[in-house]
Amino acid sequence: MRARADVPDARVQFLEGTAECLTQLVPRADAVLFLNALHLVSDKPAVLAEIRRILPAGGRFAFNSTFFTGAYEGNTGGFYRRWVVRTMQSLKDRGIPVPKAHRADAMEWLTPEDYAALCAAAGLRVTTLELLRIELPLQCLTDICRFSLFIEGALPGVPLEEGSQALEVGLGRALDEMQYTTLPRNWLEVIAEAV
Ligand SMILES: C[S@@+](CC[C@H](N)C(=O)[O-])C[C@H]1O[C@@H](n2cnc3c(N)ncnc32)[C@H](O)[C@@H]1O
Numbered sequence: 001m002r003a004r005a006d007v008p009d010a011r012v013q014f015l016e017g018t019a020e021c022l023t024q025l026v027p028r029a030d031a032v033l034f035l036n037a038l039h040l041v042s043d044k045p046a047v048l049a050e051i052r053r054i055l056p057a058g059g060r061f062a063f064n065s066t067f068f069t070g071a072y073e074g075n076t077g078g079f080y081r082r083w084v085v086r087t088m089q090s091l092k093d094r095g096i097p098v099p100k101a102h103r104a105d106a107m108e109w110l111t112p113e114d115y116a117a118l119c120a121a122a123g124l125r126v127t128t129l130e131l132l133r134i135e136l137p138l139q140c141l142t143d144i145c146r147f148s149l150f151i152e153g154a155l156p157g158v159p160l161e162e163g164s165q166a167l168e169v170g171l172g173r174a175l176d177e178m179q180y181t182t183l184p185r186n187w188l189e190v191i192a193e194a195v
Contacts, residue, residue, distance in 0.1 A: 022050040031060040039067040039109065040149055048122035055194040061124050062191045069111045073133060073184035079174060084154075086177075087170030091158065096166070099157030112188055124192035132189055135182040141171055 003014050017025045019034065019041060032051050041047045051061050065071075072080060091098055110118075116126045144150045145167040148160055155163040 019047045019050065022047070023053050026054055028056070029054050029059070030056070031062070034061070034063040036065055036067075038063050038115075039065045040153075044110075044118050045122065048118055048124060052123045052194055057194055059194040060191060061119070061194065062189075064187050064189045065115075066185060066187050067109060068115070068188045069109045070131065070188070071109075071186050073186055076183055076185070079178050079180060079183065082178060083167075083170050083174040085170075086173040087155070087166045090166040090169040090173075091155075091162070094162070094166070096158065096162050098155065112190075115188070115190060119190070119192045123195050125195045126190060126192045128189070128191040130189045132187040134185060134187060136185045137182060138175065138180065141175075141183070142168065145171060 001014065015025045019037070020043070022032075032055065034051070038044065038047070055061065088098065112129055112131070116129055119126050145164055151158070151160050151163040151167065154167060158166070
């Protein structure tokens with residue numbers, strides 16, 4: 001297992017499963033970290049309720065995300081729109097249809113305030129909510145073109161391999177046109193306490 005090879009320490013245990021069935025995997029925990037994944041969860045209230053169930057009062061839940069309303073720093077939204085347009089053009093050039101009816105619920109972006117309200121409703125009192133500005137290396141964007149959940153979210157209904165190639169072509173064109181060498185972007189970082 002790759003994770004075990006990276007972290008051979010016997011005190012660390014790896015369990016496989018989804019956040020939706022957390023209580024079946026881990027009945028009790030002092031703290032839960034859920035990193036850059038909550039935005040992918042369709043039923044966020046259900047998952048937050050699972051997290052709350054395994055925490056004692058005073059236990060901590062921390063998560064981050066860079067897929068939320070407010071992630072795009074300054075006027076960089078134009079770059080992402082151009083990336084989408086160039087990707088669509090690439091699909092069109094190759095005669096690959098993009099289904100219109102699909103909607104990727106799991107990639108619906110929330111605001112920081114939405115997340116805080118969802119935490120509060122689940123019995124998780126937000127103690128820290130911060131935006132952390134980073135310079136995103138362009139390699140991250142190339143890498144994400146090969147991440148299945150990103151492709152499905154960006155191009156619902158398009159076959160993964162074709163979607164991946166089109167996203168990479170679109171990215172190259174958008175970057176050439178806009179001349180970015182790094183891209184400022186915000187991380188949302190939240191810590192909450194079980195009440
Ligand atoms: C962008 S990656 C982040 C990976 C890693 N946590 C990190 O911060 O580098 C998102 C991860 O969320 C996982 N994921 C998606 N839906 C999930 C769910 N319902 N429960 C648990 N993990 C989920 C995906 O399998 C993927 O590994």
